[in-house]
Amino acid sequence: MQPRVLAIVGVGLIGGSVGLAVRRNGGVRVLGVDCDTTALSRAKQRGIVDEACADLETAAAVADLVLFCTPVDRTVQQVLTAAAKCRAGTILSDVGSTKAAIQRSLHGRLPSRVAFVGGHPLAGSEKQGSESARPDLFRDRVVILTPTADSDAEAVERVSSFWQSIGARVQCMTPEAHDCAVALTSHLPHLVASALASLLPPELAELTAGGFHDTTRVAAGDPQLWSAILDANREEILSVLAPFEHRLRDFRAALDAGDREAVRSLLAAGRDRRSAIRPTA
């Protein structure tokens, strides 16, 4: 079920970690594609890929799985470019943080001899680049696949096996259910962390501790990458921003009134939901 030739398009943190994990397992020829040729040759030197390919179409023509680990606003164009050169039976998949917009854009535009399966590993870091890549980044992490009614069942199964082979647990859902879930579990936290971090005057940086550091960690992520994600999922994000703002108003009202029991009750609701999350290693 494993691909013989895997092309990784975009050898940053995610693509690089896929490369390290696959090469540790062995048995798969890993091609790296990246428009940043310096990043690409570094990835080759570090053993993240077997071969560096400057050209997407060349890699697409020989791969049987092409995995797009590119910013979400570039995925559609790159998938279309690659698909035109793929041999029959090639599977294309991605790791983008939003799914519905990409899959709607691709709908009806791919040659029938290839299959596209949307995917999103729930793993990452505020760090960027293949120098932060780790072969165990996906171990015990959830990878969401988002097949649609017209998805090829065998292709979905093969992409699922691929992720499982590098330690991930796979869940399938619709692209829309995915985008709705991650708006709350990932995109809103990013926006909130960024808003909080932006309020810190430089002279108070010395007076921050673990609470501030953790609450704002993701705000160190790449603004370019994240503005594309937030923009692609903006309707779902606006839908979860509203109840968040409402909850802040509840806190404001309780503090304004000096109603400590109301404050305690709001904090208890947060504590209960937070404590329901299974601790990760």
Added chain:
Amino acid sequence: MQPRVLAIVGVGLIGGSVGLAVRRNGGVRVLGVDCDTTALSRAKQRGIVDEACADLETAAAVADLVLFCTPVDRTVQQVLTAAAKCRAGTILSDVGSTKAAIQRSLHGRLPSRVAFVGGHPLAGSEKQGSESARPDLFRDRVVILTPTADSDAEAVERVSSFWQSIGARVQCMTPEAHDCAVALTSHLPHLVASALASLLPPELAELTAGGFHDTTRVAAGDPQLWSAILDANREEILSVLAPFEHRLRDFRAALDAGDREAVRSLLAAGRDRRSAIRPTA
């Protein structure tokens, strides 16, 4: 400059960590006081204190430094109770997350033979109890001391030396400047983390990853403890909640308008401030 007898009032995470750190250095007799007698005997068993004292007044009468590691809404009453029994020259200090309210309440109510110095170590965890205590909790962490115009300079110096002896860096500022700073660096992040965590439906807990986990980590803290902190510093918190809500409205407007450049610019502001924080070990 070290105390000969240290009484720690409240042997939870902070008090317990102080006990472990002081006993590792040696040369100080450490008394533990706690109304929770089970917690107290566990602390004795774990070597956090030399002696367990059920009674605050007995411990206060023999200590030369009494450190209150109790919830902020209990500190004033306990300091007054202890101070009445202290010998001349005894220093009382605390580790409370808010300072102005406590120090205002104590003003003019302490016997002149004792000195009170407000303090706040910027270290902690969402975990509670002495079972989470660590002797290195204060290593390289900032401890803020908040002397006022009528504080005894020698007492401030002795409390400062005490914290330095267990690895902390000491900064002095007014109680008001402290409360204003931590409203932004600690209390607002706590409130925000809690509001965010409270929105998570149980069925999405499986779909959270590092971003959600870190952004909401502190929400697992004790609601009772934290409602007392937020209530004691509510005016300062409301002052920083306003610009935070304003920043969220900026994000909302940018997303609503589909203005990706505005979103990028907001994220860049957060990234820049976050990146200015010196990484901690």
